[in-house]
Amino acid sequence: MARWWWQGRGQELSASVHDHLEALLPHDPPIAQPVPPKAVTIVALRLKYQLEAVIPCELPIDEITRSHSHIITKYVVKTAANAGGDEHRACVVFALLIVKKWFKAQAGRELWDADVHNARATACEVIAKQIIETEDDMAYLLGEVLLKRYSIVEGGEDTKPANVVERAVDLHALTVIGSSGYQKCISHLWRGWLVQDGDDPSRFVDYRKKVDTRFWAHFDPDRMRVPRYQNMVQILMSLIYLVLYSFAVNTINPTGDLDIVEGLLYLFTLGFVCDxxxxxxxxxxxxxxxxxxxxxxxxxxxxxxxxxxMIALSHDVHSGQRKRFNEMSYNFLAFSAPLFWGRLCLYLDTFRFFGVMMVVMKVMMRESIIFFAMLFIILVGFLQAFVGLDQVDNNVTAVSFVVKSMLNAIMTSPDFDGFDNYAPPFGLILYYLYTFVVMVVLLNILIALYNSAYADITDNAADEYMALFAQKTMQFVRAPDENVFIAPFNLVEIFGLVIPFEWWMSRKTYARVNDYVMAGIYSPLLLVTAFMEKRQAFAVHSNRRRGAEEDDVVEPWEELEGECDFKDDGWAERVEGSKPNLEVGAAVREVGKLRDEVRELKKLILELKGDERDGN
Known part of the structure; x- marks a missing residue:
């Protein structure tokens, strides 16, 4: 497979005409000078001052987030967009996210003004979204606004550089993540249309071959850095891992010998552990x-x-110790089955249904911390009381019975019969009280927390899914390995490349060896990805020829759109005259009509008075 790949390289180099034509086209933009962190901090301080003036008191969040808000007006957005001037205009969205972080921190410290600060933090997101969606220059938006890294000054030192895409994911800024420009950026990163520059990993550049329709031009091991392909490999490896486990747990070896399936299962596990x-x-x-x-x-x-x-294998084949340890090994293996199947959900979160459910489960687990903290305190208190009642006669004998009964109560299956003769009447009364606190109070609190978490997530299901997808994309993009060896292939990298070669081989030669190995390992998948990218290149080429966006898809209602001229047939004028004015509320419109009528009435009265004076 490596030979095929190098043949593809040769074919690519032989296409001199294509390369000469491509050389005449503009490539990556010149490397812009980084914005000084102090300048970015000053822009953020300007925006903070503006937000404090725009939202001076507590306001309903709906008044800030609704479309055509009378608080976040187009003039407020325009002022914020000019906070950096012409020189530092690109860092305004990043600065808005920094200001959001400041307001959130301030809300946590100043609880008496938390609602005001939270409203200002929400306004930062709304303004940032409108700035992103009103930017027409897509290359500027992706390269300078969303993907360029900026720093600020904190504690007298420059912070670690980050871009808007990363910062929005870290702050869980759903409004910014849900903007069209942000999602287009995530889509391009996911598809591999935006890749990190080989000379400067902090920069993202266009993938030049996305319009190349040649098959072997896309047969490149470096394309395994693309998040979509990494995710495909992870899902494939997880399915194989699950199949190996199913075979291993359902084909027991009474002698305890390791077969090929079990060996591969433990080898996969070692790769995942190393990863x-x-x-x-x-x-x-x-x-x-x-x-x-x-x-x-x-x-x-x-x-x-x-x-x-391994302990079982160290004993004689017919010994009882070997049989006992072998059974114990299979018991642990069978006991882990729910975890194996649950692990599959981790790699299916790119599908919307699983993604939303993963967010719900994550929030529920976080909410459960409150319940388990309270439960632990109550358990310790009641357990001490039960143990104290048991040791009145200086003979503690019922600890295991008490612990089991307390755990049964948590599982909504209390057992009151055993407490009839347990330090009567204190034991039975205490168990009744414990059961009431756990089953009626605490469990209902947990149910209420789960209901609240589920309602909050499902109400924002689309935004939460987009945030999860963006987070998953950034996991692949952030600080990627120079050579992508996905587990369990990382064992090949560790024991076949890093340990024997990296410490003495030159960097250039070592990179070439890595390319050979990756081409051999991923060659079946690269054949699939090259075919996918070839088809994708035809679509991109067609869209460019039509003057449309590269990722544009022709919808059914767009097929005859060019044959319609609504201005000539009068339909556009009729629609314009009948559409509502969403920027002004109904009450305001009625007041405006009343004002016009009063003005006309006043004019008529003045005219009548003038006629009377002329008559006199």
Whole structure:
């Protein structure tokens, strides 16, 4: 496969005419000078001053977010857009997100003015969205506004550079994420139409070959950096991982010997563990989340299963110890089945239904922390009371019974019979009180928290899904590896490339070796992606020829749109005369009509008075 890839490279170089024509076209924009962090900070301070003047007191959020708001008017948006002047106009949206972060932090510290600060933070998002959606120059919007990295001054030092796309994901700015320009940017990143510059990874440039209709031009291992293709490989590996587990858990080896399926299963697990550890090493403690903990639990169970299997193999074939450890290994393996199937949801969140449900579950888990904190305190208090009642006779014998009964009550299955003779009447009364607190009070609080979380997410289901999709895209784009080896292929990188070659081989040669290996590993998938990109190139070429956007899709209602001339047939004039004026409310329109009528009445009265004076 590597030979085919280099043949494709040769074919690409032989297309000299195409290359000469491409050389005549404009390529990447020249590298712009970075904006000084101090200048960005001054722009943010200007915007903060403006927002404090525009929203001086508590206002309903609906008045700020609704279309044609009388608070965030077009004049307010225009003023904010000019906060950086002509020189620093591109950093205004980034500065607005910084101001939003400031207002959110201020709302947490100044609870007496939290509503005001939260309203100002919402206004920052609304203004940023309108600035994004009113920008006509798409190249400028993507390259300078959304993807260019900026810094501010904090504590006398420059912060780590970030762009609008990253900052919006970090701040969970749903309004900005839901803007059309932002989503177009995410779409281009997901498809690989915007890629990081090889010379400067902080810059994003257009993928030049997206209009190249040659098949072998797209057979490139570097394209595995594209988020869409990485996600495809992850889903494929997860399905294979699940199939291996299903075969392993349903084909038990009584002798305890490892077969090929189980060997591959544990090999996959090792690759996933190495991938998690490498990401934790690079990102730090902030990498730990619900899904990392979920995966780590699964990998820990499989590690215990593997270790007990190795212990079993160390004993004689017909010994009882080998049988016992072998059974224990399979028990751990079977016990992890729910985690295996639940893990699949992590890679299906690109589909809208699964994505929204993942957000709901994430919020529910966060809300559960309040419940479990209160439950822990109550459990400890009642457990101490029950143990105290049991040790009155200096003989503690019922601890296991008490713990089991308390846990049954949490699972809504209390057992009152066992407390009839437990330090009567205190034991039974105490258990009744515990059951009431747990089942009636705490569990209903948990249900209310879950209902609130579900309602909040489903009301904003579309925005939440777009935010999740943007976050997933940025996970692939942010600080990507120079050579993409997706688990379990990372084992090939670790033991086949890094350890034997990286420490002594020149960087150029090592990169070439990586290209050979990646071409061989991903060649079946690259054949598919090259075919997809070739078809996509024809569509892009057709859209450019029509003068449309590169990702434009001709809808049924657009097919005959060019044959309609609504101005000549009078339809546009009729529509213009009948459409409502959304910028002015109904009450304001009626008051305006009344004012015109009063003005006419006043004019008539003045005319009558003038006629009377002339008659006299």
């Amino acid at each position: 998690e550890l490498s990401k934790l090493w690079k990102v730090g403690i902030y990498y730990i989340s619900f899904w990392n903990t979920f995966n780590s639990t699964l990998y820990a169970l499989l590690a215990v299963s593997f270790i007990t299997r």
